[in-house]
Amino acid sequence: MVTNPSNCRLKRCSPDERRENILAVATEVFTQTGYGATSMSAIAAELGGSKATLYKYFPSKEQLFEAVLMRGCGAVLAALEQLAEADSDDPEAILADFGTRFLTGLCGQRSLDVYRMVHAAGLQFPEAADMFFRCGPDRAGAMLAIVLDRLARQRGVPLRDPRLAADQFLGMVRGKLHMRVAIGVMAPPDAETIRRHAAHAARIFAHGLFAG
Incomplete structure (x- = not known):
């Protein structure tokens, strides 16, 4: 279980804030769990939103991981x-x-x-x-x-x-x-x-x- 680094929930902030929050949480999940063991469902659960909402921003785990790398x-x-x-x-x-x-x-x-x-x-x-x-x-x-x-x-x-x-x-x-x-x-x-x-x-x- 990771600690959400932001008070922003997927449904309560602007698109830019949502994207940044997704990347921050995904970074923690990928770091703690590893790339292979991390699923989009696990990241969505940590974000407190639906997997469908997560997929609106990042259509695949690979694209999300690449965005995490670019952010880093x-x-x-x-x-x-x-x-x-x-x-x-x-x-x-x-x-x-x-x-x-x-x-x-x-x-x-x-x-x-x-x-x-x-x-x-x-x-x-x-x-x-x-x-x-x-x-x-x-x-x-x-x-x-x-x-x-x-x-x-x-x-x-x-x-x-x-x-x-x-x-x-x-x-x-x-x-x-x-x-x-x-x-x-x-x-x-x-x-x-x-x-x-x-x-x-x-x-x-x-x-x-x-x-x-």
Whole structure:
């Protein structure tokens, strides 16, 4: 049994509030029960409404789960998208800022819940893992690849595979730190630890790609 995070009931609030309430409750149910064991009936029961009302917003469990993932990844991606659209031409500063925002988002509670949920479901339900990668890591890598390609062109530096470079940098930023947090070995780091961790990765990566 989960605790409904909102006083909003399906029949007593606006469509936007209903949708947000559905996603909040579904996140808790998916996290506690797992993707495979969760049914639309169980989520509707926790919401206190009918399954028909739930299906009006999300026609299938797969679509609801994808919306939960998008909600979990949304704040991280929005911050990265803002940075990707900036005009800065300092590779180390851009990478440090991108890495800081990325790691801050990954270590937030909502993102950790999503990551743990997908990790638990991935082997038995690969479609859940595929949705997670499309909603989160793939989009973050694509954004950074555009930035790296722009910086390389500005400097006349050959960069044959910007996407590979982007994925490798994000892997450096995650490192063991995110793994430790995700499996519960350590608490989420404070802002200064994240900033220092990202800045160190940015210094190494920017020097390797753009120095000289």
